[in-house]
Ligand SMILES: O=P(O)(O)OC[C@H]1O[C@](O)(COP(=O)(O)O)[C@@H](O)[C@@H]1O
């Protein structure tokens with residue numbers, strides 16, 4: 069079988085008029101950065117990259133060494149290409165401007181450089197998530213306001229999952245496509261066209277240690293799933309929780325399921341747990357492109373109007389019929 073590389077795939081997308089040359093370059097540069105991050109992660113203790121960095125990020129969370137390394141790799145790789153107007157990162161407080169002596173382009177790149185940080189030191193899958201927006205016309209030096217666009221405005225989104233193999237999963241608004249890193253060749257090979265999420269599932273992902281903090285609709289839904297065949301849903305469910313959003317969403321894109329980090333009393337003061345711009349929006353675009361659904365419980369994630377770069381939201385996403393059921397429970401008085 070002829071193997072198609074990510075580069076070939078992108079050239080074909082460009083020929084079909086689905087992406088511009090600039091967007092192709094952007095995605096190639098992100099993929100190149102992902103390879104460098106993958107190399108660092110796979111060396112682990114041999115490269116001295118595990119453990120704490122000894123610093124806190126803008127969210128007040130302790131940074132791991134790999135949070136800092138992955139962030140630096142992505143920033144540096146994307147500064148010089150001429151495709152970006154600016155960047156925003158989960159690990160950086162404000163907008164990262166392109167240095168004045170580099171050419172600038174029309175896109176804004178946002179990323180969670182390393183997702184699932186708590187899993188790094190125990191050798192469990194982690195990831196990188198990214199989202200691409202257009203820089204609003206007339207904004208030569210983008211501000212935080214330039215980034216505050218609802219997720220439905222994304223022109224591309226994707227992630228890399230650093231697991232037993234490294235995979236790069238991408239949407240440019242025409243389905244979801246997965247590529248696997250061939251380490252000998254150093255290229256991403258197209259391994260899964262048009263990933264699709266079945267509408268029904270019997271697998272759910274949630275951190276049940278927060279159960280006592282959940283809102284009533286969530287308690288009801290999880291309770292009904294746990295009752296299995298004997299309960300109102302009439303089937304047995306299985307539970308999986310990796311605690312790396314990338315890995316949990318990758319499983320859902322691969323075989324279906326529902327992933328939830330809902331609103332709860334512990335995270336209410338900050339609006340939720342997961343980040344809208346770096347986690348919820350790109351994953352929601354991928355999930356919808358694969359035929360699934362993504363909601364806060366009360367609103368489609370891609371319709372949320374952001375008010376802050378580091379805004380957090382509740383997230384419920386995956387198999388359509390399950391997500392609709394939970395949304396329905398939220399609508400009931
Ligand atoms: O530890 P918890 O509460 O189960 O939270 C796990 C969630 O937190 C995250 O790790 C947050 O991401 P970061 O590692 O980028 O901060 C998600 O990937 C994951 O779904």
Ligand SMILES: [Mg+2]
Pocket residue numbers: 180182183184313347
């Ligand atoms: Mg994350």
Ligand SMILES: [Mg+2]
Pocket residue numbers: 135158180181182183184185
């Ligand atoms: Mg992170």
